[in-house]
Amino acid sequence: MPPSVLIPSIVIGFVLVALSTWWAGWARAATVDASGARERFAIDHPEASVREVGVSADGRAALLWLDDGCGLVFAVGDKLATRKLRRPRVTTDAAGLWIESPDFATPRVHLAVDPTVWMERLGA
């Protein structure tokens, strides 16, 4: 197949796949509540003992207080991922907290919460 046919075919095909996915409504972020966050965290960290869970106002992330530190459950597209937080850098803006970690695969996660109250809860 000559490149003049192959390349446009691939481009058009990929655009059609992306548009179909969007049209199907599969572009929404996952949301989570406190019990959902506990359950999801337990899948990846069954040994963790969760004392308390705080959920972001938009439901897209939750912070977990563990016996040995903090954990995070957050939306990645329509799925969730988890992290045990080690040396996180926490910054604030008007919309909430940014949790930044040295993990290259998870640069930063936003929590839509009252930054003053939550900074206090984090002891930061």
Next chain:
Amino acid sequence: MPDLPDIVQLAIPVYLAAMLAEIAIGRLRGTATYELRDTLTSLLMAVLFLAVSLGLAFFGIGVLRAIQQRWGLVDWGWSVPAFALCFVLDDLRKYWLHRVQHRCRWFWAAHVTHHSSQHYNFSTALRNPPTLLLTQIFVFRIPLALLGFPWEMIAFVAGLNSVYQFFTHTELVGRLPAPIELVLTTPSHHRVHHATNPRYLDANYAPVFIVWDRLFGTFVEESPEDPVRYGLVKNLGTFDPVRVTVHEWVAMIRDVLQPALTPAQRLGYLFGPPGWSHDGSRETTEMLRERFRNAARRG
């Protein structure tokens, strides 16, 4: 020499039709089989992989041709049995390459991209790592050239193998009849391979003939009691294609450059199994399975 078609190129319209059909069926069933950013990431990876592969293929072809012409043991000709033997041996080669990709971090650093989606659909099959050729995996084809198979035949059967693998990346197909499940790699087998559930880790490597896994002790059956969760043990928190592509390379380089390591420890971070660490602070597959077993015992 027969005029061999480029099977992968010919399959591209079929790939596109299969993805559109999978989306339509998912929509009809009311199950979200795709996610927009995840799909875009996979498709972008496919384009980058294609571009890099085309750019570097000439080098690999040159090496294989030179080896086959100088040292090739047998002149196989172009008969159907020669193609069939080459296909089977290529699949065996891919089984071992794939196993190495999961058990040696240098190779895993590239292959991890293919496993990084939490979805499992035909677009996942196209999520190939643009950095794959950095790991020089074409050297795994050298034994076939040494056996005397011409590079055109090797490329042809490898193309057939890739096309077959594409169709194992779906949740739409359940278990197939037992004789097929016994011999061939099916969607069920490959779902297990993409799973993060501890009992499914590092299993079912075979691209076409699942008999290799049965033979070499890496076969695990899909169980309805333990529904498959896809992705990585530590799932990515981003769709950024650059981070998806290079995150493990970055982590590996950071590990290797830690101060106060012995040369053996630095090599361990490069070529040891994923999760290996010099101080035992991280988990390999075996350690992870042990942790989950212990947690299950504690209930």
